[in-house]
Amino acid sequence: MNGDGTQDARGTQANPVPRPAGPPPMPAVPPRPDGSAFLTWLRTPRPEAAPGVWRFGHKPRSAQEPEEIPARQLIGGAVIALLVGWLIWSLLWNGYLGGWWLLPLDAMTTSWTDPNSYSRVVFGWAWYVVVALGIVIGMGRLGRWGEVWRRLVAPHLRRRESTPPPPPPEQDPAEWPALRAAGAVDAAERLAAEARTGLMRDVDHARIVRAWQGVRTGRFSLATFTGAVLKDGAAACLHPSGERDLPARLARHDLVTGQVRLGTTADDPRNPYSYRGTGLGLGPDLLGTSLVAVGPAGSGKTGSLARPLTESLCLQALAGRTAVVAVGAAGAGLGPADAFDVVVRIGNPDSVYDLDLYGGTGDPDEAAAILAEALVGDLDEVRRATTVLAQLLGPFRAVHGRFPGVPELRRLLDGDPGPLAELREALREQGQDSLLRELDARERQAGQPGDPGGALTDRIALLDRPAFAGFFDTSGQSRPFSLKALDHPVRVRVDLPERGHADASRMLARLVLAQFTASVTVREDRSLFACLVLDDATGVVTPEAVRGIQRLRSANAGVVLTLRTLDDVPRPLRGPLLGATGCRMALSGLTPWDGQDFAEVWGKEWTEARDVTDRQIIAETPAGKAVHMLRRVITGKAPTARAVTVRQVERERWSASELAHAVPPGHAVLSLTTVKGEHAPPLLVDLRN
Structure with missing residues (x-):
């Protein structure tokens, strides 16, 4: 067994999921003396917590902030209570308050006339202890000595335990109790031994847990799973790339919960008390509602958000849980090429992979809708443009068995009589009368007022450039990647040619987003989380894109969009965009007018x-x-x-002025929503910690 059912090709496209050329090199796993570090990580508690709380080793806090006395006042009261207690004891001991406090002692010892008797001495000292304890307890409560100990003394005396106490075997995750309960004792013993000897990693654990979920859901048999584990141990159920980890990690990850730590919630009065000082962790449960982040250049959108999230999703893809597509300008820093299975460098002649212009579909109407969204989605002419493209793509595919390449499509949109005449003649020979009527309709509409053909021609011309001569090929001469492959745990990076081709880059980003939303919503297996990380979504947000984002939550998918300013989004779409995404982040340096949009969507509170x-x-x-x-x-x-x-x-929870002027550098204000509908209010987060 090489996968868990989500890793094998299902024939959803003409070209299967891209694989590395030749057998992938197996990474060397250096032997370690023991697996104590891994076992400590695995056994660390991860209690249930509010949305966005980093659960690894989290210690819950009370929901309401206790009324704390200032430290100076607390120490002063404790010292005064100590002095008062000492004064009372001194007065009693020296008899300045009279001998009344000894009356109980005299009453108990009246029968013992000898003052030096043993019984009188014992009862005497016992009575002194009772009186002293009464003074200490009374003064301790009055001076709040217990709070002084908890706040000022105990934290300095408490030692951190190097390892958590060992859990019972039936609850120890390192012993794989679920496998034992299901009868796979041999497999559990093999995995437990690999964990103890240091041969298992966090990615291995997550991948095998994912494969075990496949057994429980019936995708494959227990015997197949057990055989793979007994044969390969911690290396069982490998990702198709053969990798068991990323080349390097920059962020902290917890693959048990699927979270990546992005920073620390600031200890600020504007944050709820239960969140203050806790780590901030994001995972598929939050990214499934999509995220939009707005901040100027240098505010940390890529380094503090897009890169860690992409790294986390790539790790989870190696575990068979996630499919990820990261889109950004060449050199944007979304991760090294070795961290991805497919790297599409559009405009770079050294690129191994090409991008399928039509999203891997064979339906002319679907291909026309996706391409129209990419070409003129920002011009509000998508519906008419879809009709125009369908009138040309259908006849061309019927004749040639494929869709046209960029130069061919440009000539058809230009109304070049040569290609159109050839199409017409071939359709007559095949008896395709309905498709002939499509061509006749296109010729009648060409050049008429309101015809989107001119806009389509201008936009497709941006891709018909020498820099893209070897790309978007449909004749089978290249290795096109299609987003139809997102029902597999594939890791994809798309580099856009932003330098010198800004308009083409925006158009290609719209194309990837349109293909992503169209592909993930029709997947057969939605247990695999799919995420698109789009670094710099300038010019990408369109009415159809917003509608597509709204459909992603039910498809177990999400998008991460970063913007320099909301001015890059048309004014009528800013509110719908913020409403369609469940997670919203405003980074430091935001303009007041951008802050106003966030303030409105976050609303007010009492x-x-x-x-x-x-x-x-x-x-x-x-x-x-x-x-x-x-x-x-x-x-x-x-x-x-x-x-x-x-x-x-x-x-207002956060006013426009506060968002523009009160967010420190390296910080952000972030609100969260889970796929189950749980909410976290806007939180001030330190992204540097």
Whole structure:
């Protein structure tokens, strides 16, 4: 068994999922003396937590912030209580408060006339201890000694345990209790031994757990799974690439929960108390609602967000859980080429893979809709453009058995009589009368007012350039990649030729987004999470793109879009875009008008407002006037009486001004929504920690 059912080709396209040429090299696994580090990682608690909380080793906090006394006041009260207790004991011991506190002792020892008797001495010291304990307990409560210990002393004395206490065998994840319960004891023993000897990694664990889920769902048999584990151990059920890890990791990942740590929630009053100081972790449960991040250049969109998320998704793809497509300009820094199975370098003659212009479909109407969205989606002419393209793609495919390449499509849109005459003659010979009527309709509409053919011709001409001469080939001379392959755990990076071809890059980004939303919504197996990371979505957001994003949640898929400013999105689409995405991030350096859009979508909340009024106190008596004068000389202020009024008011969670001016560098404000509908309010997050 080489996969878990999501890793094998299903014949969804003419060309199968791209694989490395030749057998992939098996990575060397250096032997380790033991697997203590891996076992510690695996056994670390991961309690259920609120959305976005980094669960690895998380210690939940109370939902409400306790009323804490300032440290200086707390220490002062404790010292005063100690001095008062010592004073009381001294007065009692020296008899300054009289001998009444010894009356119980005298009452118990009246029958013992000898003051030096053993019983009298024992009862005497016991009574002293009772009185001393009473003073200590009373003064301890009064001076809050327990809180002093918990807040100021215990944290410095507490030692971190190097390893968590060993769990019972039936609950130890390193012993694979689920496999044992199902009768696969030999497989569980083999995996447990590999974990103890250091031959298992976090990706191996996640991949085998994914394969075991395939057994439970019936995709393949228990015998097949057990045979693969007994044969290969921790290397069982490998990804088609043969890789068991990425070449290098820049972020912290937890493949048990599927989270990647992006930073730390700031200890700020505007954050809920339960989130303050906790790690921020994102996983498929949040990315399944899609994410949009807005911030100027240098604010951390790529390095602090897109790159870690892409790295996490690639790791999960190696575990058979995820399919990922990362799109950005060449050199954008979304990860090294070795971290991907397919790297499409559009405009680079050294690129091994090409991009399928039609998304791997054989349906002319579907191909026309995808291509029209890519070419003129930003011009609000998609419906008419789809009709024009369908009128040409259908006849061409019927004659040639394939769709036209870029030069051929350009000549057809130009109305070149030569190619159109050849099509017409071939259709007559085949008796394709219905397709002949499509060509007749196209010829009648060409050049008429409102005909989108001219716009389509101008846009397709952007791809008919010498730099793209070897790309978008449909004759079978290249290795085109199609997003139909996203029902497999494939890792794809698409480099756009932004330098010198900005308009073409935006058009290609729209093409990838349109193909992604069209492909993932018709997958047979939706247990595999699919994600598109689009670094710099300028010019990509269209009405159809927003509608496509809204459909992704039910298809177990999501997109990550980064923007320099919301001005790169048409004004009528800014609200729908923020409403269609469940996770929204505003990075530092945001403009006030961008902040206004975020402030509106985050809404308002009820909060407690305090109005403080200072009223000067007027003394009536000479003594009072003298005291007031003395206070004014000492403090420099007139004596006042403070009145506090508390009321409930409704205010914005984050105002446009706060988003523009109160977010420190390296920080962001992020709101989250899970695929189950759980929400996290806007959180101030430090992306550098």
